[in-house]
Amino acid sequence: MPESDNLVEQVLAGNRRALARLISLVEDGTPEANEAISVLYSHTGSAYTIGVTGAPGTGKSCLVTELVKHLRTQDKRVAVVAVDPSSPFTGGALLGDRFRMRDLAGDPGVFIRSMATRGQLGGVARATFDVMRVLDAAGFDYVIVETVGAGQNEVEIARVADTVVLVDAPGMGDDIQAIKAGILEIADVIVVNKADRPGVKNTVRALKAMLELGHRKREISHHGQVMIQTDGFEKTLIDDMWQVPVLQTIATQGEGIEELAQAVLNHAEYLSSTGIQAERDRVRLQNELINRLRDRLVYDLLQRMPSQDLEKLVTAIAARELDPASAVQSLVSNSKHE
Amino acid sequence: MGERKIRVLIAKPGLDGHDRGAKVIARTLRDAGFEVIYTGLRQTPEMIVEAALQEDVDVIGLSILSGAHMALTPRIVELMRTSGLEDVKLLVGGIIPEEDISKLKEIGVNAVFGPGANSEDIVKFINEIVVV
Ligand SMILES: Nc1nc2c(ncn2[C@@H]2O[C@H](COP(=O)(O)OP(=O)(O)OP(=O)(O)O)[C@@H](O)[C@H]2O)c(=O)[nH]1
Ligand SMILES: [Mg+2]
Numbered sequence: 001m002p003e004s005d006n007l008v009e010q011v012l013a014g015n016r017r018a019l020a021r022l023i024s025l026v027e028d029g030t031p032e033a034n035e036a037i038s039v040l041y042s043h044t045g046s047a048y049t050i051g052v053t054g055a056p057g058t059g060k061s062c063l064v065t066e067l068v069k070h071l072r073t074q075d076k077r078v079a080v081v082a083v084d085p086s087s088p089f090t091g092g093a094l095l096g097d098r099f100r101m102r103d104l105a106g107d108p109g110v111f112i113r114s115m116a117t118r119g120q121l122g123g124v125a126r127a128t129f130d131v132m133r134v135l136d137a138a139g140f141d142y143v144i145v146e147t148v149g150a151g152q153n154e155v156e157i158a159r160v161a162d163t164v165v166l167v168d169a170p171g172m173g174d175d176i177q178a179i180k181a182g183i184l185e186i187a188d189v190i191v192v193n194k195a196d197r198p199g200v201k202n203t204v205r206a207l208k209a210m211l212e213l214g215h216r217k218r219e220i221s222h223h224g225q226v227m228i229q230t231d232g233f234e235k236t237l238i239d240d241m242w243q244v245p246v247l248q249t250i251a252t253q254g255e256g257i258e259e260l261a262q263a264v265l266n267h268a269e270y271l272s273s274t275g276i277q278a279e280r281d282r283v284r285l286q287n288e289l290i291n292r293l294r295d296r297l298v299y300d301l302l303q304r305m306p307s308q309d310l311e312k313l314v315t316a317i318a319a320r321e322l323d324p325a326s327a328v329q330s331l332v333s334n335s336k337h338e
Numbered sequence: 339m340g341e342r343k344i345r346v347l348i349a350k351p352g353l354d355g356h357d358r359g360a361k362v363i364a365r366t367l368r369d370a371g372f373e374v375i376y377t378g379l380r381q382t383p384e385m386i387v388e389a390a391l392q393e394d395v396d397v398i399g400l401s402i403l404s405g406a407h408m409a410l411t412p413r414i415v416e417l418m419r420t421s422g423l424e425d426v427k428l429l430v431g432g433i434i435p436e437e438d439i440s441k442l443k444e445i446g447v448n449a450v451f452g453p454g455a456n457s458e459d460i461v462k463f464i465n466e467i468v469v470v
Pocket of ligand 2: 061096097100146
């Protein structure tokens with residue numbers, strides 16, 4: 001019996017050590033992980049996923065902690081995946097979110113995993129998504145993913161969640177950046193945390209103004225419909241009547257958490273009652289399929305091709321003897337004749 | 339396809355004040371290419387072992403300045419055993435008297451590093467002891 005079979009059985013039986021091991025295999029991109037997921041896949045699809053993103057230090061981890069505590073009062077089992085960037089130079093990472101989640105320690109209904117972005121083939125979003133799948137199959141009712149909303153990676157990760165919570169705080173001066181990274185567009189619920197600090201009203205007002213701008217633009221260009229944008233491959237138009245709420249919280253005092261939980265619940269109900277949830281899932285899976293297929297085909301083709309052939313082509317392209325598109329054409333037609 | 343990364347948990351058990359030393363070592367290990375989970379101050383043995391299990395770390399590094407190493411470490415070793423973490427390496431850093439070092443090693447601590455320890459040595463030790 002392969003190791004992965006054993007691991008899968010243990011994960012399904014609720015063994016936390018096995019769950020942690022399997023997550024590592026997924027992160028490492030091992031063949032065992034693929035085998036395991038192919039068995040676990042039929043057990044997925046029941047967890048609700050929440051992405052929590054926002055600028056560094058806005059209070060995401062504290063907020064996640066409070067949200068988890070709230071969900072625990074309803075007896076929901078909750079997993080948290082806290083993603084932090086790897087250093088592009090050393091490949092190392094300092095994962096510090098767990099430090100803020102110490103209040104959750106000792107609760108058997110909670111599982112916390114820190115994850116570095118690494119240099120994943122196919123993007124970190126895929127690795128995160130697979131980790132979320134494993135947690136879903138392991139029976140968690142909610143899977144919450146925390147990412148620092150600073151770059152494209154983070155937007156990608158947040159996009160795999162059912163409800164995306166964008167966290168801001170007064171005096172961060174990052175409002176413009178949030179728009180640049182496209183985060184405001186994917187936010188379903190906006191939270192202004194640290195509402196005990198001066199400047200809350202300004203931050204709320206600024207965010208509301210930006211939301212309105214965003215909405216008007218959507219309505220003008222898409223006649224009241226919203227695009228589910230997916231890697232530029234497929235766009236689906238469905239009516240989007242969701243009004244993004246802008247909430248205020250004080251995570252360190254547990255204030256506003258019930259309202260946040262309610263907003264997430266409202267959004268979940270909205271998604272399922274409008275059929276958007278099912279549509280999103282389909283589009284997401286189609287994208288994943290196409291991305292995986294693309295990676296696989298490229299990998300197979302490069303495997304079959306002697307490396308000097310590739311170098312020759314690159315040399316020819318660099319010398320302007322051949323253009324890149326024609327090079328691709330010749331690669332593809334050559335590989336067909338084999 | 340992917341890459342295997344050495345994962346290290348840095349924790350500070352016990353009740354003593356600051357965690358400057360633990361933070362410095364956490365950063366050093368990150369710069370050496372490890373994935374470091376930093377859990378900070380005032381961690382109970384239960385919290386440390388639970389975190390090590392969930393994070394599936396290869397190494398647990400304890401920073402103990404309070405002199406409570408002989409109270410805390412055996413408890414951690416015992417919890418590691420009952421949680422199935424026998425294969426996780428355990429390092430202790432701090433001011434540990436010579437006679438306690440051998441006692442700690444006897445109960446299963448893989449290495450003890452004093453306050454003057456060279457960070458390169460710690461990195462080298464981890465790279466050697468963890469089977470990737
Ligand atoms: N005044 C105040 N401080 C807060 C509040 N929420 C969090 N903080 C503080 O903000 C700091 C950062 O909190 P975290 O929860 O670690 O923030 P984060 O967004 O997860 O940070 P990164 O993961 O590093 O991006 C901590 O010192 C918290 O104590 C709040 O509502 N009010
Ligand atoms: Mg955080």
